[in-house]
Amino acid sequence: MMKSLIAVEARIFNPEIGGGISRVIISLAENLSQLDQGAEEYVFVAWDNAEGWLGKYIGGPCRLHMVAVPGSNGRPAGTPGSATHKSDGTIESLGADLVHFPMQNAYLTSCPSIYHPHDLQHVHMPEYFDADTLRWRLIVYRAYSYQAKFVCVETDWMKDDVVKKLDVPPDNVAVIPIAPPSLPSISMTSWAALAAAQMAGFARFIFYATQTWRHKNHFRLLEALQFLKQQEGLVIPLVCSGHQNEFFPEIQAKVSACRLEEQVRFLGFVARPS
Numbered sequence: 001m002m003k004s005l006i007a008v009e010a011r012i013f014n015p016e017i018g019g020g021i022s023r024v025i026i027s028l029a030e031n032l033s034q035l036d037q038g039a040e041e042y043v044f045v046a047w048d049n050a051e052g053w054l055g056k057y058i059g060g061p062c063r064l065h066m067v068a069v070p071g072s073n074g075r076p077a078g079t080p081g082s083a084t085h086k087s088d089g090t091i092e093s094l095g096a097d098l099v100h101f102p103m104q105n106a107y108l109t110s111c112p113s114i115y116h117p118h119d120l121q122h123v124h125m126p127e128y129f130d131a132d133t134l135r136w137r138l139i140v141y142r143a144y145s146y147q148a149k150f151v152c153v154e155t156d157w158m159k160d161d162v163v164k165k166l167d168v169p170p171d172n173v174a175v176i177p178i179a180p181p182s183l184p185s186i187s188m189t190s191w192a193a194l195a196a197a198q199m200a201g202f203a204r205f206i207f208y209a210t211q212t213w214r215h216k217n218h219f220r221l222l223e224a225l226q227f228l229k230q231q232e233g234l235v236i237p238l239v240c241s242g243h244q245n246e247f248f249p250e251i252q253a254k255v256s257a258c259r260l261e262e263q264v265r266f267l268g269f270v271a272r273p274s
Contacts, residue, residue, distance in 0.1 A: 003041045003061075007096035007111075008032075009103065010046040011067065015053045016269045017243045019211045020118070021103045024178055026057055028102060031179045033059040045090055065094065083136060084108055084143045098149075104137075106144040115148035117141050119158065121215055123165050128215050142166050150174050201265050205237035212240075212248040212266075219254055226258040237263045241270045 008028060015022035025044070032042050042062040046054055047069045058064045067090055087109040091099050100114045122129055122137040129137065145151050145166050151173045153159050159173045197203050210216045221238070228234040244266065255264050 003039050004097045005095055006040050006042045007091040007094060007099040008042055008044045009091075009099060009101050009106070010044045010050065010054060011105075012103070013047060013049070013069070017211070017245070019213075019243070022053070024102045024116070026054065027179055028100075029054060029057040029062060033057060033062045035061055043094055043096070045094075065090075083139050087111075101144065101148075104141065106140070106147075108143070108147065112149045113144075113147060114150050114152055115144045116152050117145060117162060117166075118153075120161050120165055123161075125215055128213075148172070152176050154178060199267065200237075200239040202237040202239065202263075205239045205265075208238065208240045209242055210240075211242040212244050212251055214247050214250075218251045222251075222254050222258050222260060222264070225260055225263070229260070229263075235263055237265070239265045239267065241267045243269045 008025070010025045010029075012018045012022060012025070015026075018025075029044055038061070040061065043065050044050075044054065044058060044062060045065050045067060048066040049069065050064065050066055055064050067088075085107045087107045091109065091111055096111055098114065099109060099111050102116050104117060106113070106115055120141065122134055122141075126134055145162065145168050149172070151162055151166075151168055153162060153173060153175055154177050156175055159170070159175050162168050162173050163170050208218075208221065212218065218240070225236055225238060228236060238260075248266070251266075255261060
């Protein structure tokens, strides 16, 4: 029996700044690679820098197909400024029966598709986006949702949001939680525990893992720690990991304004242990 070929779009330039999207792609690769039955094969389409960050998770019914990163005159599909973008022909040349877009960036194609918008924060918090990015999101989220055979979301609330805000028929929206990556078992020996504490600077602490985007609400967390310190006399250390983007200086200023320098640490991107 001929197997169906499912293309999974994984063209992100830098997994460190890809945030949750890179984790979603890795999770798909890792979990689909463990399948030992079924009538599907999977090809992850990625830029030619993907061997290092994605290739090690590919196996079983999955394979990696790498595409050269476009030059200065090229533009990856679906980036802000390009609005909707047509397929470059890669998945069609591979003979894909279906393409899965596990990210907001996608492209127009005659190949049946699954689309993940993940959230509609630009609808609820437009103040967090510049005019070009907001305009791009308003165009492409609706266009790629209309194109898709199914729009996949993780919660019933998000399904209602997509139905109401993007006018997608309810039968075209599927609630499917994303499987987490299967992290290797790590033995926390006394040495490993000590090393982790030294990296953070504290023996016990609250841990918050996310990029320093404005909408991740570091401000409110810092204000809560300030309240506990001033009103209750509780000094609770906080350790944050994640890529430090252009909003990070404002978060640093907030730490200083709240006088929390001695109890807050930012580690930047922390690679997954091997």
